[in-house]
Amino acid sequence: MKNAFYLICLLITLNACSQKINNKAVLSDLKELSDDKYEGRKTGTPGNNRAAQFIIDRFKKAGLFSYYADYKQPIEFKNKAGETINGNNIIGYIKGKTDKVMVISAHYDHLGIKNGKIFNGADDDASGVVAVLAYADYFAKHQPNYSMVFAAFDAEEMGLQGSKYFVAHPPVSLRNIAININMDMIAHNDKNELYACGTFQFPHLKPFITSSNHKPNILFGHDDPKTGHDDWTYQSDQGSFYAKNIPFIYFGVEDHKDYHKETDEFQNINQDFFVGSVNTILEIIKNIDKNYVAANRVREDIIMD
Known part of the structure; x- marks a missing residue:
């Protein structure tokens, strides 16, 4: 009986270790979301x-709960021309x-159609949404320690409008948001x-x-002005969280x-790199979640509610 018990425990452990992302599914989802039928996903369009x-x-298939009717948080803002965009x-x-x-989080909008050409945004940012x-x-x-909010933001390309609206009208107290993990362009890099x-x-x-492999290599920078790299702190939706003093980690690649x-199309991404990115970021999220007490070292008194 004791041997049988140890065997069951071993099988459970091995099964837990083998639980990974379905690589074929993420590639299929990326191909789908960057298809012409979505017309470049520009905010306020039928394709979007x-x-x-x-x-x-x-989200429904995964069994997520919703704060809003049919998962939609409506947003409204003025564009540069002063027009109201929904x-x-x-x-x-x-x-x-x-x-x-x-x-x-990731943003699902892109640039739409320009001069008859569809800007499908496979990397920017269908890749992050698929993750x-x-x-x-x-x-x-697999229930985590953190309660997890999964956000596909709209209108990032129009000035982070979706994430700005989210932090201005949060479905949970900002004091309870310990961290934002944002992904914007994680599928296209020739240097790994x-x-x-x-x-x-x-x-x-x-x-x-940290990651158990080097596919891809995780580099740091683009947030420290001393490195000489461009500062990405406010260049995607994590900027809206940082403006509220909420810690963030943003994953992305340099411009390509x-x-x-x-030409930002599915056929031009690096498929192995993308699959590696999705699995590596999951491993990092699990690292943070496992160590959530240490990761929560945030001065709550400076987080604006």
């Missing part, structure tokens, strides 16, 4: 609405073992380099940014030849 519905369907953040969540919240979907599915099946930004501002998070061009 179709992309939102794709994300909603996946869009939707797509927000789902799962309850963790604590009330502290990790927001895992959010994969993590929603994973943590819905993925940057993790935010450890300059929040060095207590750096020990958790297809950045903000109609």
Whole structure:
């Protein structure tokens, strides 16, 4: 009986270790979300609405809870021309073992159609959204310590409008949001380099940014002005969280030849790099979640509610 008990424990352990992201599924999702039928996913367009519905369907399939009707947090803002633009953040969540919240995010909008050309934004940022979907599915099946909010933000390309609206009208108290993990462009790099930004501002998070492999290599920078790199702190949706003094880690790649061009297509990403990025970021999220007490070293009194 004792041997049988040890065998059962071993099988459970091995099964837990083998639980990973479905690599074929994430590639299939990326190909889907960067398809022409979504018309470049520009905020306020039918193509953007179709992309939102794709994300909603996946949230439902994963069994996420919703704060809003059909996962949609409506947003409204003025564009540079003074026109009113309406869009939707797509927000789902799962309850963790604590009330502290990790927001895992990416933006699903892109540039739309220009001069008859569709800007599909496979890397920017269908790649990040697909990762959010994969993590929603994973943590819905494996309860984390943090309560996790999965956010597909709209209107990032129009000035981080979706994430700005989210932190201005949060579905949970900002005091309970311990960290934002944001992903914007994680599928296209020829040098196997993925940057993790935010450890300059929040060095207590750096020990958790480790991976069991080097696919991709995780580099630091683009947040420390002394490095000479461009400062990415406010260049994607993590900037909205940092403006509220909420710690963040942002994963992304340096600009490539297809950045903000109609050639940012599924066939031009680095598939092995993308799959590696999704799995590596999951490992890092799990590191942070496992060590959530140490990762929560945040001065709550400076977080604006």
